[in-house]
Amino acid sequence: MHQVFQRKQAPQTTGLAVRRWAHFYDAAVNLVSWGKEQDIRAATIELANLQLGDKVIEVGCGTGSLAIAVKKQVGLTGQVVGIDASPEMIDVAQRKASQTGIDVTFQLGLIEDIPFGDQTFDVVLSSMMFHHLPGDELKRRGFAEMFRVLKPGGRLLIVDVEPPTNPLHRILYPILLVHFWVGTNLKAYKPLLENVGFTKIEVGKTRYGGLSFIRGSAN
Numbered sequence: 113m114h115q116v117f118q119r120k121q122a123p124q125t126t127g128l129a130v131r132r133w134a135h136f137y138d139a140a141v142n143l144v145s146w147g148k149e150q151d152i153r154a155a156t157i158e159l160a161n162l163q164l165g166d167k168v169i170e171v172g173c174g175t176g177s178l179a180i181a182v183k184k185q186v187g188l189t190g191q192v193v194g195i196d197a198s199p200e201m202i203d204v205a206q207r208k209a210s211q212t213g214i215d216v217t218f219q220l221g222l223i224e225d226i227p228f229g230d231q232t233f234d235v236v237l238s239s240m241m242f243h244h245l246p247g248d249e250l251k252r253r254g255f256a257e258m259f260r261v262l263k264p265g266g267r268l269l270i271v272d273v274e275p276p277t278n279p280l281h282r283i284l285y286p287i288l289l290v291h292f293w294v295g296t297n298l299k300a301y302k303p304l305l306e307n308v309g310f311t312k313i314e315v316g317k318t319r320y321g322g323l324s325f326i327r328g329s330a331n
Contacts, residue, residue: 152271153181155318156239159325160269165189166234169261171223171254172196172241176205180214182237193228195221223254231263238270248304255301256308262330268310269327271318272298298326 156178162168164187170179173194183192194216196202205218221227223238223245236258245251258268274297299315306313310328317324 149177152318152320152323153178153239155320156237156269156271156325157182157185159271159318159327160235160237161267162186162190162235167191167232168193168235168237169226169228169233170194170237170239171221171226171258172238172244173205173218174201174239174241176201176208176216176218178237178239179205179216179218180208180212183214183216192216193233194218195226197222224250224257226257226261228261230260231266232261234263234266236262236266236268238272240272242270242272242301251301252304252308255304255310259308259310259330264330266330267327268305268330269325270298270301271323271325273322274298274324298324301326 160168160182162182162185166186167190168179168182168186170182170192173179173196176194179192179194183190186192192215194205196205196218197220199220202218202220205216208214209216209218219227223241238258242251242254245254262268302313302315305326305328309330311331313326313328315324315326
């Protein structure tokens, strides 16, 4: 069974933890994604090339929807952990896991101080979280931690929003939700990933406008 989350004080981070509107987060994501949230999760799982039995951590798991979907993909022999800096997000994620009976562990944790040992996971995921991180130094520390907890040959996948090119979307995104109007440039992450040891780095667009990915290997 999934572990019971013990509520603690939020850890201190220089990132922009989303806390106060955790209970409205899913509705907001569904609105901004034009009702395609489940499809986007499926596309993310496909990009991650998950295998049965994989041990996976999602960094910045939010309300847990992706982590729960990932657990279904890796099967009974797989293990999925979600960490987030927001106790409110973890509360919602833990409740979802309890309601669905899906065995996923959710706990407080920071990308710059991932609370697991070296070479623990086969896959590290992050979805629509990196735009919360101000400055290259925090991102570099986060990438170094992601590399540290990956097994040799483990995989990293980051999916995040980039400014839309469609003129209508450029108008509606900041109106619908300012939180999603960001200037993320995943191509700029490539040298940071290389500097901490990642190889086979690939940057591309998903099939959903405004969403891109970067992935690499801990070889």
